[in-house]
Amino acid sequence: MKRVTLALTLALAAGLSAEAADAQTLKTVKDRGMLSCGVSQGLPGFSSPDDKGNWTGIDVDVCRAIAGAIFNDPTKVKYVPLSAKDRFTALQSGEIDVLSRNTTWTISRDTSLGANFTGVTYYDGQGFMVKKSLKVNSALELNSASVCVQTGTTTEQNLADYFKANNMKYEVIAFATNDETVKAYEAGRCDVFTTDQSGLYANRLKLASPNDHMVLPEIISKEPLGPMVRHGDDQWFDIVKWTLFAMITAEELGVTSKNVDEKAKLENPELKRVLGSDGNFGEQLGLTKDWVVRIVKAVGNYGEVFDRNVGAGSPLAINRGLNNLWNKGGLQYAPPIR
């Protein structure tokens, strides 16, 4: 019921406040003194509150980086936890300034929701998790299985496609939130839990005995996850887009949160441009000249963010894989800052 009411209020709000969608997001954020950022309701590694109530994760760090670039203070973020099916309405209605919530970039979402994806923070793909005791080694052995899935995700449609394409039957049980889905899987309601593979590793940590469960090798879809902003404010679109590019560029140039001050003093022309002592790219974005320095000080470069949240330095220990830099065999690539 709560969700229905929320969606309705938002729908009405969309009707009544004509300026909500218009430009000036940067000004609104500055006036408010806070960035309002839509995140998940708890997905370890991407966005989840720790035991002290501080939000952490790769998606959270995108919000912190934007706040760092604007306010020089990454803590000036208000996190709005959203379920998969409420997220777009919250963005459309102006309740949040940016949606950074493990959201897959698809053409229909990019074109029909009145919002744009600004880039890819994490290249993911959908996978399956099963109990080891089932003795299943491949997703192709899952004929007639029961599958738990979260509603309102691309996952649900990929699942239907995959089982249809492979001529297999299945039963789908769809829950509203991630936690409910995991709970039902753990209670034995279904044989298989499916979501993006990073999410499988993250959710496995929540289970009572993670080692009794395994992630199957098949990846059945492309799931590029990225932040979204509303249509109609190109300046804000650029800020969010280039915040991510700045993090990737910093990693490419070897600029980290520890050495950023020293690097800024070097006489390297590219470093001078990126770190703001040459040119005024930050000001063209509506930020300050030292915007990249601020971002890197706030969260570190892309590699640091990845390692801290989902990579080697985190309990998830996911390989860089596709998320490595383009010159190291991955897909992460930023256009030049010049």
Added chain:
Amino acid sequence: MSTEARKPPAQIALKIRRILGGKAGWNGVAVQFAFAAILGWIGYEIVSNARANLENQHIAAGFGFLRNNAGFDVNQTLIPYTGSDTFLRVFVVGLLNTLVVSVVGIVFATVIGFIVALCRLSPNWLLSRVGELYVEVIRNLPLLFQILFWYLAVLAALPNPRQSISLFGIAFISNRGLVIPSPIGESGLEPFLAMLVLGIVASLALRFHARRALFQEGRLIRIWPYVLGLLFGLPVATMLVFGLPFTFELPQLKGFNFAGGSRIIPEFVALTVALSTYTAAFIAEIVRAGILSVHKGQMEAGSSLGLSRGATLRLIVIPQAMRVIVPPLTNQYLNLTKNSSLAVAIGYPDLVSVFAGTSLSQTGQAIEIIAMTMGIYLLISLLTSAVMSVYGWRVSRSLGA
């Protein structure tokens, strides 16, 4: 000199003035029209503003999406449905799932509610305390918790399909639900059904005839042997002539799950149990209030005529109590139907879950989908109210009130 009767004043204008203006007269009528105009204008502004904003933001609008392919599956469908069907069909599938859980819930809630109410009113100390305990515990706990409790309790208590509990080898209970043999129509099905319908119609006609005879001529006719013959004898006879009407397909464990047979999913069971026990607690209090509203003398009169307690309740007290019971009972039926939207918490594919949930986020068309969902809930509720009003009217009429 002829006197002509004075012309009566224009009745219609007076009526309008009285209905709309009340004591304020024509001024009141003007105020009413102005108020209605303002409301209409606000409504128009909201709609046109929303339309313009959606267009500006390039958010898809309109109902065209209903013809698009849904692309996801649903695990309980009363009509054939696959992922390649349209969103419109998803809407119907969800609606039917909501209706089936509501109707089954209403039936069980009414039965349990009446039983609990009679327990509470019973002179037996233990029974009345049990009834009281039931009402006080159930109605004071939030419904969502009760639904989750039943769901997790049902799941925790049941084994996985490979260790499922077998009922005589034809039905199986596991945490995938209850699997029962499903009937498959054979050549004898059509004559069998035709005879069954004929039997029911003939029995009803007999009952009508018997009641007429009783009320108008005072003759008591015994009809039950004929009814029994019509309802059971006739179909069995056709079965002997035309062969079996249907055979059963037995469920069999294949791989992870049962293949064949029909299945009742645990989500449905948990939701029905939670909704009906919860609503029953309120219905019990309504029924108790209704019975207590009938004067004590009626009960005493029944006893003094030599009727048993049960017969007095059934024939004298409850018919009079129904007049008081029906309006609040309608409220409870409406509550149960609307509460069924909590299904989304346990993954039961009701209208809110598959249409206002999944379809909404697949298409992003919140306004259209929420409006359709609200509209259909309103329609269901109004229909329920209408049916109950007719029933209440008939009860009152039969009591001569």
